Amino acid sequence: MKGIVNDFLAEQAAVDVLVADLTEEQWMMPLEACEKWVLKDAIIHIAFFDQAAIKLIHGEAEDLVQISKAEAGEDEYVRATAFHHMSGREVLAWWREVRSRLAVEFLDKNPKDRIPWAPGLPMSAKSLCSARLMELWAHSVDIYDALGMDVVVRDRITSTLFLSWQARPNIYRINGLELPDTPMYLELTLPSGEIWTKGEPDAANYVKGSAKEWAMVAVRRRNWMDTDLEVVGDEARRYASIVQTYAGWADPAPEAKRVR
Secondary structure, three states, X not given: OHHHHHHHHHHHHHHHHHHOOOOHHHHOOEOOOOOOOXXXXXXXXXXXXXXXXXXXXXXXXOOHHHHXXXXXXXXXXXXXXXXXXXOHHHHHHHXXXXXXXXXXXXXXXXXXXXXXXXXXXXXEHHHHHHHHHHHHHHHHHHHXXXXXXXXXXXXXXXXXXXXXXXXXXXXXXXXXXXOOOXXXXXXXXXXXXXXXXXXXXXXXXXXXXXXXXXXXXXXXXXXXXXXXXXXXXXXXXXXXXXXXXXXXXXXXXXXXXXXX
């Protein structure tokens, strides 16, 4: 667990730097990718689900849905409205406290320990930590965009890349599609220059290019057509159009600014 938890802590620190000195006015900046959300909603969302993870590790609820229904005050835009009364500074202090507690909980677990999460779908401790890291980075993209800053990515983005591949059966299922037997290949260049791959190198259907760009596509923050990714083959194009690293319903990709 130590490696993934270290990555989790590093990403938390990076996002903390982004929001640490925001004014209350900046905390209320709208987020383009999340309808009706403001910047504060992103950190509320992360803090709430980090807190929920702690409760589920301790067996205080059956699953995530039970906690959300009881405590989040979730509205039609998936905002945790029960915490809207808090100031940005209060939300940040809350997140700092729960994220530290969650990191300790993860370090105390065996990577294969099962933790309840979505109804009927428990996750291993390592997978849950990876998922929390992925969601944190996804919402950091929203914050970078709101602040007009270039999105920062490090080699620890491999957790998100892995989920984009591992979740393929679920991605097709939530889109009402059958996962085909078509060979697929991912070849992505990490910020360090290292090459990360999955699948069959000789496949006629493949995605090649920047790990950063693919990760932003996979968390539904960019349309693959607006990137420099090389997406070859009909099935690769379909995969790039529906890829989604997080659970739930199928989210549409952002509308493409160019078609190719």
